Amino acid sequence: MATEVRSLREFKMPDVGEGLTEAEILSWYVKPGDTVTDGQVVCEVETAKAAVELPIPFNGVVEQLFFPEGATVDVGTVIISVAVAGEASAPAAVPTPAPAAEAPADEAEPERREVLVGYGPRTGGSQRRARRTTTTKTVTASKPAPAVPAAPVAPAPAAPAPVAEVPLGERPLAKPPVRKLAKDLGIDLRAVTPTGPDGVITREDVHAHAAAQAAPAAPAVEVAEVAAVEVPVSAPAAGDVRVPIKGVRKATAQAMVASAFTAPHVTEFVQVDVTRTMKFVRRLKESGELGRDVRVSPLLLVAKALLTAIKRHPEINAQWDEAAQEIVIKGQVNLGIAAATPRGLIVPNIKDAGSRTLSGLAVALGELVETARQGKTSPADMQGGTVTITNVGVFGVDTGTPILNPGEAAILAFGAVRELPWVHKGKVVPRQVTTLALSFDHRLVDGELGSKVLADVAALLEHPKRLITWG
Structure with a gap:
């Protein structure tokens, strides 16, 4: 006898097609247990460009909200799941997609990625460049690095630090104009942190690295020296207020740095x-x-x-x-x-x-x-x-x-x-x-x-x- 199948549909933080990587959830308009319909606005988010209301693209009952208001979420991350009633059929398990990191990039199945109204759908399975097989070494800052026969390795700092993977012999991925820009600015691309798709270094990455190099580093050095001799550092003044740099302000700052370093x-x-x-x-x-x-x-x-x-x-x-x-x-x-x-x-x-x-x-x-x-x-x-x-x-x-x-x-x-x-x-x-x-x-x-x-x-x-x- 045929039975009704209810499956979970996941709605991801949309990509507006402008190269944005994250958005902040300003407010939720629904809660678990609410019934939603195709096109209903479920939340408002702020990207680096503007505040935008997001409509859900299917009918169902809200199962879970994955992030609270005020959270900053990467584009492509699931933010809400909805229980959707399927057509009458025999019960069937809903396949769970394997994590992106475990699946070969060149074998990934294209999936429909939800996008903001007015930008149209696009497939999420872009052609990825096959990864090179490279030798890597793992450096753990909490203990001395192992000796390498080719050259002596200085002991790592005593303070604990995250584990970092350092590829050896791999040429950084960047387009020719970006390479020229880096050369003109005297920047080694191997020192630049990539943010583009598949680890590609963008113009913005180069400008951000240049800005970081140009910024005065004296305060950070002074703090490190004080900590080394264990001299107490005074707490911030009671009236100090810290404002997170995100959303529109973060985008404006990055754009102005890029403009100032690019255009004379x-x-x-x-x-x-x-x-x-x-x-x-x-x-x-x-x-x-x-x-x-x-x-x-x-x-x-x-x-x-x-x-x-x-x-x-x-x-x-x-x-x-x-x-x-x-x-x-x-x-x-x-x-x-x-x-x-x-x-x-x-x-x-x-x-x-x-x-x-x-x-x-x-x-x-x-x-x-x-x-x-x-x-x-x-x-x-x-x-x-x-x-x-x-x-x-x-x-x-x-x-x-x-x-x-x-x-x-x-x-x-x-x-x-x-x-x-x-x-x-x-x-x-x-x-x-x-x-x-x-x-x-x-x-x-x-x-x-x-x-x-x-x-x-x-x-x-x-x-x-x-x-x-x-x-």
Whole structure:
């Protein structure tokens, strides 16, 4: 007689397709014993890009939650299991997949990996490179290392340390551009910790290693010396607070280090009389000609001015292709707006912003800012940016030297608008003045191009009517 079969289905932390390796579970919306349906949101997680709600891809009853709220989980790790009712059939055992480490990489069966909504499924069984057979030695720091006939081995430190496997004679896995980058930075790839698939060293790994080498090591040395002579070390002050570096803040830190070490930054500055622009903003607000519910701000006209300048000088809307050794001039401008959120700095972008009217740009900018404030910016909204604006003026800051968003050629900082004495029509009078700063990648933007773009933005903000005639 046929009986109903109930099997366990496991839902893994999804891969959003951006090379992210982990996510933090912010909140669970279900608990063991709850009934769930296909497409129901079961939890919210924060990746290095944004907070995302995860839907379950099947029906059933929640069996187990494997991680609590606040836990950081690697992509591909099971986070929830669900008891699923199967079709009527004879009872059958549910096969348990063998651990990935025990199965040969080249014989692994492809499996369907759950992914975030909007990215589509992909098979998890990627072709892996066959492992080389190498000789390894095990070094245990808690006791002296065995002697090696070829060369004497110094005794290991007395303090206990994890066991490490050191491959002998294996060439580190890395693509040619990454090898060139390491050579240019004077880094031995054998000393770099790989994080890419199958142990491949990525550009980010090289930059992280370079940053670690550049960081001052004095405090760590001092602590080690004090511990060696057993001198008591004072406890941290009572008011000290430690904040874990994860999620958006961790991604931002890594991206900024990578950008600073990769792109040669140049920053130019200009002071601008924006009195007419501020009057134009007030007129747009009072008239409602862009729409009664549309938010109008000086940032809107700065964005429009930058887009107009890029239209006149499209070469600045470009990207450096290290692998192909080419400069790629982008066909459309995806305008990024740096937004400070409770989870850290993010840079969502307005797709094809250059083709939008002033009204359309205002609507898109308002939606982008509101979504970012709510922490609902999707990963797709932060992909593909080509140029960025950072509005440091909202914090009362006059200007700065902004670091490029990785993969982009330019970023414009918009400073605070202040009433200053200014020569206008031959007289010194109070005018509203701001400072603009344009940072650009000097590999693909020379001083002439960068200066022309910055000068155009300044001229458009000084005489906003030109937004119509130049656009």
